[in-house]
Amino acid sequence: xxxxxxxxxxxxxxxxxxxxINCTYTATGYPSLFWYxxxxxxxxxxxxxxxxxxxxxxxxxxxxxxxxxxTSFHLExxxxxxxxxxxxxxxxxxxxxxxxxxxxxxxxxxxP
Amino acid sequence: xxxxxxxPRHKVTETGTxxxxxxxxTENHRYMYWYRQDPGHGLRLIxxxxxxxxxxxxxxxxxxxVSRSKTEDFLLTLESATSSQTSVYFCAxxxxxxxxxxxxxxxxxxxxxxxx
Numbered sequence: 001x002x003x004x005x006x007x008x009x010x011x012x013x014x015x016x017x018x019x020x021i022n023c024t025y026t027a028t029g030y031p032s033l034f035w036y037x038x039x040x041x042x043x044x045x046x047x048x049x050x051x052x053x054x055x056x057x058x059x060x061x062x063x064x065x066x067x068x069x070x071t072s073f074h075l076e077x078x079x080x081x082x083x084x085x086x087x088x089x090x091x092x093x094x095x096x097x098x099x100x101x102x103x104x105x106x107x108x109x110x111x112p
Numbered sequence: 113x114x115x116x117x118x119x120p121r122h123k124v125t126e127t128g129t130x131x132x133x134x135x136x137x138t139e140n141h142r143y144m145y146w147y148r149q150d151p152g153h154g155l156r157l158i159x160x161x162x163x164x165x166x167x168x169x170x171x172x173x174x175x176x177x178v179s180r181s182k183t184e185d186f187l188l189t190l191e192s193a194t195s196s197q198t199s200v201y202f203c204a205x206x207x208x209x210x211x212x213x214x215x216x217x218x219x220x221x222x223x224x225x226x227x228x
Contacts, residue, residue: 008152034215043116043202043219044155051214089154097170098143098162098209100217102154 002027006090006103013080013110021075021106023064023090031092033057033066033073034100038087047075047088080110115139116220118203124226131190133223135203137183141218143206144186146170146178148199149222155202161186162209193227200224 006023013019025033032051036044048057050066050073057064062077073090090103115138125131135144143162147155157170159178167178175197177189190197203220206212 032213032215041221043221044204045219046215046217049215093213094157097157097160097168098206098212099145099147099157099160099170100155100212102156104152104154 002031002092002094002101004090004092004101004103006088006106008104008106010107010109013108015082015110015112016079017110019075019077019080019084019108021088021090021108023073023075023103025071025073025090025092027071027092030068033064034091035062035064035073035075036089036091036100036102038089038105040086044089080108082110082112084108085110116203116205116218118201118220118223120223121221122224124228125193126228127194128192131193131225131227133188133201133225135186135188135220137186137203137205139205139207139218140183141205141207142183143209143212144180145204145206145217146176146186146188147202147204148172148197149202150199158188158201190225193225195227198225198227 035047037047048059050057053068091100094101145160146158161167161180201223206217
């Protein structure tokens, strides 16, 4: 079945460092791809999405490009802030149940 | 923010006791979901509902039951809690099946359940 694999953390960076969180997927066809973010003590919220190959999703300085050749959707940010400390989940639609299939999550901690 | 609340937000209970978690939405969305979040597993679907009284099982449904008697409420029941059900439980809603494809699935704040 469809699945998502993302790098596991935790990832600790200093403020203004570059961030890359790797995500690869296995799916039939070309599903939409998402990055969700979970700030401490909160539920998940959509960070960005891409609905077709070569699309680039972006939000809050984060970017991810849908690469069908490598079945990847890596999350990147050029300069992280302390406020970016959170858990990041790569996800895709789960099919007939209407749910999302999530990666295991990557915890990011940004130090001042 | 989507109007989704979960209650209780924290609960500690003992093995063998029944537990009910409540998800309440004010968005009138048709689809509702229960996920559990565990370290090293991400979020996994427990049960979902596609309308009042219409529910179905997800990936990890054993030991859980659900009910949806009103559009706004989706209850998750652990009939006899076990330590393996210690987890953080998230409710999510979506207006439509197509909405999920567009990333329009909204999550509640979560319930942290500890089974001793």
